[in-house]
Amino acid sequence: MGRRKTIELALILLAGAILGLGGYTFVYARGSSYLSNNPAACANCHVMTQYYDGWIKGLHRKAATCNDCHTPHDLLGKYSTKAQNGFAHSLAFTLGGFPDAIAIKERSRKITESACRTCHGGIVDAIEGAHVGRLSCIRCHADVGHM
Secondary structure: OOHHHHHHHHHHHHHHHHHHHHHHHHHHOOHHHHHOOOHHHHHHOHHHHHHHHHHHHOHHHHOOOHHHHHOOOOHHHHHHHHHHHHHHHHHHHHHOOOOOOOOOOHHHHHHHHHHHHHHOHHHHHHHHHOOOOOOOHHHHOOOOOOO
16 A cells, blocks of 8 residues: 555544544534523533523523523524534533633623623613713623523
């Protein structure tokens, strides 16, 4: 067998191993549940349990799911955000670098802030009209969605 054939075979085996491991991980981690709009999927990870429980007890449960506040409202933005966050979370859990007390990243903060303004625009406009400059909803109301 020539050198080129050996390299091609090695690449095929590597791709197969990556796809196989990725497929197994997707099934084991209940990956398809993350494609849904079901908030229970967020509680698949133990660090999210307290946030899910808080959402269950909160008022937003009647009006919004996790995706309504934590992903953009367009299809591409929603699944792009889910893929980015899912990859980052999976990597952190796999490598053991995920803190029990999670902190929102800047990109996610902007998405959540936008969601507040989409649903509560009239209130936000009235409040900002009385102040100079743009205020942050989640600075003062960080616990609203999940107590």
